[in-house]
Amino acid sequence: MDPKKNKNNLIGKSIPRIDAPAKVTGKALYTGDIVLPGMLHGKILRSTVAHAKILNIDISAALALPGVKDVITAKDTPCVKFGNWRLFPQTQDELPLALDKVRFIGDEIAAVAAISAEIAEEALTLIKVDYEIIPAVFNVDDSLASSAPMIHDGNPDNTSNISLDRKIDVGDIEAAFKDAYYVREDSFTVHSHSHAYMEPCASLAEVDSEGRVTLYTSTQTPYIVQCLLASTMEIPENYVRVIKPSVGGGFGGKMELRAWDFCSAFMAKRTGRPVRIVLTREDELAVGRRRHGMKIKSKVAFNKDGTIIAKDFEAYLDGGAYNSMGPTATFLCGNFGAMIYRYPVYRYRGYHVYTNLPPSGAMRGFGAPQALYVSETQMNMAAVDLNIDPIELRLKNAMVTGDKIEGVTTISSAGLVESITKVAEMTNFLEKKKNLPKNKGIGIGCYSFISGGVFNWFNTQYNFSSCEVRVYDDGTAHLLTMSADIGQGSDTVLRQILAADLGLPVEKIRLTAGDTAMTPKCDLGTWGSRVTLMNGNAILDASKKIKEQLSKMASLKFDLNVIHEVSFSDERVYAKANPKRGITFGEAVKMWVKANRGEELTARGYYTPRDKGLTTPAYSFGAQVAEVDVDPETGVITVERITTAHDCGTVINPLGVEGQLEGAIQMGIGYTLCEQFAMRDGKTLNTTFLDYKIPAAEDMPEIVSAAIDTYEPEGPFGAKEAGEGLVIPTAPAISDAVFQATGYRCKELPITPEKILRATGKI
């Protein structure tokens, strides 16, 4: 391994997560575990109809119920609209509580705070809402029909239910298709599914006598929640402190201000008592954010030898009732339509469409799983039609380091070719595919994903990632960062990065994270696989400043020549050329403090991607092979083995990366085979884990993986994205394997036994 990557033997080392002992003993506190003195319990009243005007809300009976301390509706609040895309205020279409109209079953209407959860729940039943029902639309086609009701009316800019669109044009699309040898044109439907994080959302707020809010919330983005809670409450950001306790998973579903955050803070202010709201699983499955379902049309032109010459890609995203993170999904779907292979000519038209369904939001992969399911499935179809093996077809077109999407992005490191070659070799793919036993299939899918976003949609005035490092004469350091560990392991990896750079053991790094009042502004949070690269770079920036100061001490003490390099390892600061000439880290800090008359040695570090195109500073890549068995009588698919080769740059913590991979496969298999919302007239019918199936331990296949060794120049120690992109390739790989086993090519996810039996003529 490259020595610059294996710094102080800490980079590339499997270190158990630092919060594991607390979690395994039940001591780790999640928001719903925290109780404050005098705390009230809050509950939220949700719309029972999909689309209606609110004529009247009568809260008098609820207020009169003994034990009820507060009931609020929109009329009690400042009614400030919010949304994550602050750069474009017209996309901010949501109110904490619905004012004059409800737009989906589950839209929040009122909130209650009471001395017990039971009383709060009973009070909800006493609130009377008079509705005037409006016709509703539950899919993209109906929503775009000329007779469709306007879901967000009152805004003169809105002339249809398309809330926004995104266009990409590279080259002359008409000319390219005219010259094509072979054109593959298909329509796909990709479905929605749930994050199904195990911890239902919760919030707990207290407000002091000066009106300053402390909000504990299950979030991946403390900074975003801080800013949007401040704007919706019409108070300065500095008066809002957001604390992220342990978070039980997010996967994109916890990256916005949500109604319960606002309602607990607002009712805490009015009552003078802390208010906690804890959602149920039924809430989460019935009305929670979800992945965007999409209708995608894709047309790809090839030369005779399999070289891709053009692609025309059109996506309609079912956004549900509000924009949420839909703009990003629309943007990234178009970006990933053009990814992983070289498309010299590319056209994208993406439309985000309002419907009267629960809003779709960010979810692991963020538009890429949908786009790449289509792309990868078409590659597998084209391979059959062109009579080229799917490995060769991919290798011929695969992106390599230095490739560009004109005006969008440049690929600074790519291990796609190596991943495809490796996974084919690991599985003996071509040989196996030629000699498949009956009812068995083998298929391949590839992916790429971003390492955080470049585009400043949140319109922050601060650096994208920041941190502070404080070092002490006892030889320890304190790292302060707003970044949010929601289970992915960033608290461990960030400590590892600082420890490696300062030459200290991980145990000597103390960490304060996820608290907006204690940590430097800002960090945009956990989404888009951004934390390791962006916060890691901010940490290296701060660490460099600390090392510059401490190098002076070693240099002075040992009268080092100006050309001498000073090294930091084994808790020592020393001349690289002569390690004996050195002092301990703690001594160096002590000298610095003395030399500066008692000042504390601290440094701030920052990172904001600049001049990195429109999308991301770095892309991960990888390839995955699925091997399946399909029962011809029942259509039941058993995934037997999943093999992955992935390029995430330098692996900082292999234990963490492998855990991400295995978890992504669980989510990928669920998405492909068994997870789907059963909807009727806008109502989600499967609201328990009994009816909404996520794979259990028995359902999982054998998992084999290999990391491809690459170095990302923009990443800390060469690291880039790991874990989020891995959820992408499973669906196309399984889908191709099912095709090999049964002849059924799935263009409408999920792949169910029923669809297979219909395709094979059994029913």
Add this chain to the structure above:
Amino acid sequence: MISVSEKFYFYYFYHVFKHYFSIQQIGIMSKVKVTLKVNGDLYEAAVNQSKTLVEVLREDLQLVGTKIGCQTGDCGACTILLNGKSVCSCLTLAIEAQNKEITTIEGIAKSGEELHIIQEAFVNEGAIQCGYCTPGMVMSAKHLLDKNTTPTELEIRQALSGNLCRCTGYARIVKAVQVASEKINQSVTEK
């Protein structure tokens, strides 16, 4: 002792009719005194008869290590041991647990500084990510290893199938249980 049918009667009655009657009107909501033996300690609490064990553990006894993930017995986050058997404490009424031995995640480590073998294996094998399913997983693993110290991989997967995890894909959890089982057998042999 309360029978199973009575348990479902309470549960059903409470959840179906809570929207139609005020709490005071529902007679069965009156509080009763229960004595619970949790992790070897005796606790007394006055609880509504319809309160589930997990609610009493978390709210009255402040043992919040046991998590609530679904309240329908599907996810296993609330798994505890009742007389040595793993049960969903969200489907168990508190009054049903009277006079039974209750073990929660807080009760299995040897001390504040020393973990149980299963816990240690979960930490070292990377079986924990967000950690929300972890207490329930550990209790299910404990139930399994208490009755079968040499489970096969399939037996481990079957034993954990009532516990859902969204982060890990279960691979490292299964590995942790295997490692724990080896260590338990080692310590038995050494003795």
